[in-house]
Amino acid sequence: MTRFIHDQFAKDYLEELLTPYGTLQSPRRVAGEVRQIDLWFSPNAECPLSPAPLGLLARTLHAPAIFEPYRNTVTADEIRDCVLKLLVISAELRREARRQQTSLAESNQPRLWILTPTASDPLLASFGATLDVENWGEGIYHFPVGLPGAIVVIHRLPRSLDTLWLRVLGRGRVQQQAIDDLAQLSPDNLFxxxxxxxxxxxxxxxxxxxxxxxxxxxxxxxxxxxxxxxxxxxxxxxxxxxxxxxxxxxxxxxxxxxxxxxxxxxxxxxxxxxxxxxxxxxxxxxxxxxxxxxxxxx
Known part of the structure; x- marks a missing residue:
């Protein structure tokens, strides 16, 4: 029961943070066998607000995105299911573009963001997920180039203001530290x-x-x-x-x-x-x- 409570919190929390910057659907159905995307985000190109206050999370908002938050450690089968959702919805968007006699620009290709409290090195390696420390820092394991997206291992994120809004979705000590950091923010903070x-x-x-x-x-x-x-x-x-x-x-x-x-x-x-x-x-x-x-x- 508590897992579903935490799952609902994660969806509500992400919706609250992301709504100013685009359109959200939770859940969004995809074709084929009955599947649902936890949270589908479409950026608003005309949004007057800067997402910069969201730190690292803001960098996920420049393209359509699938957010799949997990309370427990994500499994290999769950990652495969997420990748399948990404491929299906990408195909749907390409078909829609062809019906409108246009093409789907690379900048509009959907990205997959899997949020998990922990993940083992062998699991990450089995999906070819690797760090890009220079551009993204620790904790963000990117899929190979042809598969846009990443696995965000929350417990490997550094404790900083830049990662705060992601660490709130962690577990145990990591989540409690994030709550402490959140409580210390200025009362006039946007979020x-x-x-x-x-x-x-x-x-x-x-x-x-x-x-x-x-x-x-x-x-x-x-x-x-x-x-x-x-x-x-x-x-x-x-x-x-x-x-x-x-x-x-x-x-x-x-x-x-x-x-x-x-x-x-x-x-x-x-x-x-x-x-x-x-x-x-x-x-x-x-x-x-x-x-x-x-x-x-x-």
Whole structure:
């Protein structure tokens, strides 16, 4: 069960980071035997925002991309399945180009990015995946030239701001270090707030499991202070700007991360929500559906 919780977090997290820079489909179906791509990304050539704040992850956004994140170590069969998806969707795009009497430019060829916490050297070598340290650094193992893409071995990435947004999808100590680094970012960082909200949602989902494993228990303990810290910061700032308004903004941001822009129905409930203690409110906002939240606070 927890693997699916982590898988859903990975998809939601990547969607949150990548949405400003292009169009995403999750999942995307491909032809032939029923298969689904975890996350399909099409870059927006007219996007006014620079992806530079995403560090190393930003370098994957210059062409259409398949993102396949794995909570457990990727297997040889899973890599083959991912490569097959890449080949099938590449063929689909070429056929579409021919129907439009054009050709598929090399810059528009889709890339495959497999994200795995660990991978053995023999497994990487069996697929011809090698490092390009000069251009990409450690941890990124590229397929041979004719197969655009790479296996990102998250636990081999150096601990730096450049790799932060990928390390959040790691496991154990690597993920916890990334959470520590994320919490230290400036509050006005473009992605910090939403990433912390998604991590707190992950915590709430993990807490629904009656028998979490030791790794998930440690993750829950590490995530527990984060939301209270956010609300505490909002309350301290509220001494200057109005405590209730700051708390309202924190809760509204959380609701928007879950359900999109707030409509009148949810907005009208904020005054009631801000009167609830954080320890009581947080689990409700993370676990209840939109309809249940409206019913609970109406």
């Amino acid at each position: 910090r707030s939403n990433a912390l909200i998604l991590l707190n949602r992950l915590k709430a989902d993990l807490e629904t499991n009656a028998t979490p494993n030791s790794e998930d228990r440690e993750l829950i303990m590490r995530l527990s202070p984060l939301f209270d810290q956010q609300l505490e910061a909002a309350q301290l700032s509220g001494l200057e700007r109005g405590r209730e308004q700051e708390r309202r903004e924190a809760i509204a941001s959380l609701l928007e991360a879950r359900f999109g822009p707030l409509d009148d129905e949810l907005s009208q409930l904020l005054d009631r929500m801000i009167r609830r203690p954080s320890s009581e409110l947080m689990p409700l906002l993370m676990q209840l559906s939109r309809e249940e939240i409206i019913e609970r606070f109406s």
